[in-house]
Each structure stands twice: as C-alpha cells, then as structure tokens.
Amino acid sequence: xxxxxxxxxxxxxxxxxxxxxxxxxxxxxxxxxxxxxxxxxxxxxxxxxxxxxxxxxxxxxxxxxxxxxxxxxxxxxxxxxxxxxxxxxxxxxxxxxxxxxxxxxxxxxxxxxxxxxxxxxxxxxxxxxxxxxxxxxxxxxxxxxxxxxxxxxxxxxxxxxxxxxxxxxxxxxxxxxxxxxxxxxxxxxxxxxx
Amino acid sequence: xxxxxxxxxxxxxxxxxxxxxxxxxxxxxxxxxxxxxxxxxxxxxxxxxxxxxxxxxxxxxxxxxxxxxxxxxxxxxxxxxxxxxxxxxxxxxxxxxxxxxxxxxxxxxxxxxxxxxxxxxxxxxx
Numbered sequence: 001x002x003x004x005x006x007x008x009x010x011x012x013x014x015x016x017x018x019x020x021x022x023x024x025x026x027x028x029x030x031x032x033x034x035x036x037x038x039x040x041x042x043x044x045x046x047x048x049x050x051x052x053x054x055x056x057x058x059x060x061x062x063x064x065x066x067x068x069x070x071x072x073x074x075x076x077x078x079x080x081x082x083x084x085x086x087x088x089x090x091x092x093x094x095x096x097x098x099x100x101x102x103x104x105x106x107x108x109x110x111x112x113x114x115x116x117x118x119x120x121x122x123x124x125x126x127x128x129x130x131x132x133x134x135x136x137x138x139x140x141x142x143x144x145x146x147x148x149x150x151x152x153x154x155x156x157x158x159x160x161x162x163x164x165x166x167x168x169x170x171x172x173x174x175x176x177x178x179x180x181x182x183x184x185x186x187x188x189x190x191x192x193x194x
Numbered sequence: 195x196x197x198x199x200x201x202x203x204x205x206x207x208x209x210x211x212x213x214x215x216x217x218x219x220x221x222x223x224x225x226x227x228x229x230x231x232x233x234x235x236x237x238x239x240x241x242x243x244x245x246x247x248x249x250x251x252x253x254x255x256x257x258x259x260x261x262x263x264x265x266x267x268x269x270x271x272x273x274x275x276x277x278x279x280x281x282x283x284x285x286x287x288x289x290x291x292x293x294x295x296x297x298x299x300x301x302x303x304x305x306x307x308x309x310x311x312x313x314x315x316x317x318x319x320x
Contacts, residue, residue, distance in 0.1 A: 034222040042220040153214040
C-alpha cells in the first residue's frame with residue numbers, strides 16, 4: 001500500500017486523502033512539498049524561524065481544508081497559494097510592528113555586508129557572500145515583484161502556474177518578473193557591471 | 195547599436211537568472227514532519243482559529259448589549275410620553291375638582307345666606 005501511494009501523482013494523493021482520509025497520503029504530500037515551500041517562503045520573508053512556522057501553518061491549513069481543493073487545479077498551485085498568502089500576511093504583520101516599534105532603526109535599509117563588499121570587489125566573487133548579498137537584495141525588491149521572481153527564477157514554475165498562484169494575468173506576471181529583475185540588477189550593479 | 199545594448203542587457207539578466215537559480219536550496223528542519231503530525235494528533239491547530247471564534251462572539255454581543263442597556267436605562271430614568279400626558283390629565287382633573295369644590299362652597303355659602311334670610315323673614319312674621 002505504501003509503495004502504491006508513493007507512486008501516485010499529487011492530485012491522486014489528495015483525492016485519496018479527501019475520499020478516504022488516508023493520513024499516509026497527506027504525509028507523502030507533506031514530504032514532497034515541505035522543502036520547495038521552505039525555499040520559496042525563506043526567499044520571500046528572509047527569516048528561517050518565521051519560514052518554518054509559515055510552512056507548518058500551510059500544511060495545517062492543507063490538512064484542515066482539504067475539501068476546498070478542486071481537482072481541476074494543480075495541487076502544487078493550490079498549496080503554493082496558501083503558502084504565499086501566509087507569507088504575505090507575515091510581511092504585513094512585520095510592517096505594522098515596525099510602525100509601532102519604539103526603536104525604529106534603519107538597519108534593514110542599508111545592509112552592512114553589502115556596503116563592505118562594494119568596498120572590496122574581490123570578495124564579491126566568493127560564493128557564500130555573493131548568495132547572501134543576492135538574498136539581501138531580493139528582500140529589498142517590492143514584494144509584488146519579489147514573489148513572481150522567486151516563483152519563476154528560483155522555483156522554476158511556469159508562467160501559467162505563477163498566474164494561477166498569484167491570480168494575475170500572464171502578461172502582468174511577465175511584466176512584474178521583468179521589473180523585479182531590473183530592480184535586482186540595480187541593487188546588485190556592483191556585481192553585474194561589465 | 196541597439197542590438198549591442200539589448201544583448202548586453204540580456205547578458206546581465208541571464209547572469210542574474212543563473213545566480214538566482216544557483217542559490218542554495220533551503221530545506222525544512224529534520225523534525226518538521228514530527229512536529230507537524232504531533233500538532234495534528236493533539237489537534238493543536240494554532241491560536242488563530244480559537245481567537246477568531248472568541249473574537250467574533252465578543253465583537254457581536256458587546257455593542258448590542260451596550261445599546262440595549264442604554265435603552266433600558268432611558269426608559270427607567272426618563273418619563274414616558276403617556277406618563278407626561280397622564281400628569282397633565284391629573285393636573286387638569288385636580289384643577290377641575292378644585293373648581294367644583296369652590297363652586298360647591300359658593301353654593302353652600304349662598305344657601306346658608308338664603309337660609310339666614312328666610313329665618314330672618316320668619317322671625318319678622320313675614
């Protein structure tokens with residue numbers, strides 16, 4: 001039985017979970033999607049702890065609302081939509097906290113590592129530091145652009161899937177991806193200059 | 195010239211896209227599934243749903259209770275319209291009965307004075 005479940009597609013697994021409440025089917029889907037969702041949410045919110053909570057909440061919502069999934073949509077689209085909405089809520093919550101916090105420092109606006117790297121261009125080629133710089137730059141891109149850039153360039157989703165997840169027209173998706181990339185290029189100009 | 199700039203831009207974008215794709219993948223922690231299934235088994239679905247229920251009940255009843263209390267207090271402490279009318283009617287009837295009393299007094303005085311007059315006439319043999 002376990003082997004059979006393992007060979008089922010996502011849509012078949014969720015159908016099994018919906019029809020027969022088979023917890024094992026649910027567990028297989030969690031196993032398949034926990035890492036991709038962690039990657040997506042981490043790149044979007046930038047914080048590991050929040051990211052784990054958000055992906056946990058996503059799986060809980062999946063468990064509680066399994067019957068709201070309709071088989072005409074891809075399961076991946078559905079679960080990414082839940083994760084994206086929770087991630088956006090987290091960003092909104094952070095924004096409110098920043099507005100009401102007494103210590104309203106501007107540390108986030110100027111990443112110190114990035115400034116140091118711009119002073120030492122030879123270090124910018126180091127893989128780990130470069131990745132950190134890219135991640136910090138990504139967090140500075142507007143969330144509406146950041147989301148689609150991550151889904152396209154990091155998660156490798158198609159324009160159609162991204163359109164379904166975000167609820168945007170494909171043209172808007174492409175335009176936002178382009179703008180997001182341009183913003184990123186501007187922020188990373190010291191790395192990508194000829 | 196245009197082709198050169200477009201080519202340049204495309205190169206920069208392709209480098210950026212390449213770097214984005216090669217960012218290290220972040221994995222879920224090892225105890226992720228264990229923690230998740232424990233929560234599900236304990237039905238620990240987070241504070242959000244519980245708070246939501248409490249929050250909506252309180253939100254619904256508190257303003258209604260406040261409005262009802264104000265209305266009740268209004269009717270207790272402020273006289274009603276018909277009460278005012280009753281008071282006026284009472285005053286009127288009091289006024290009327292006073293008038294009646296005063297006319298009765300007048301009449302009885304008149305009667306008494308007439309009686310006196312008759313007595314006087316009788317004593318005079320008239």
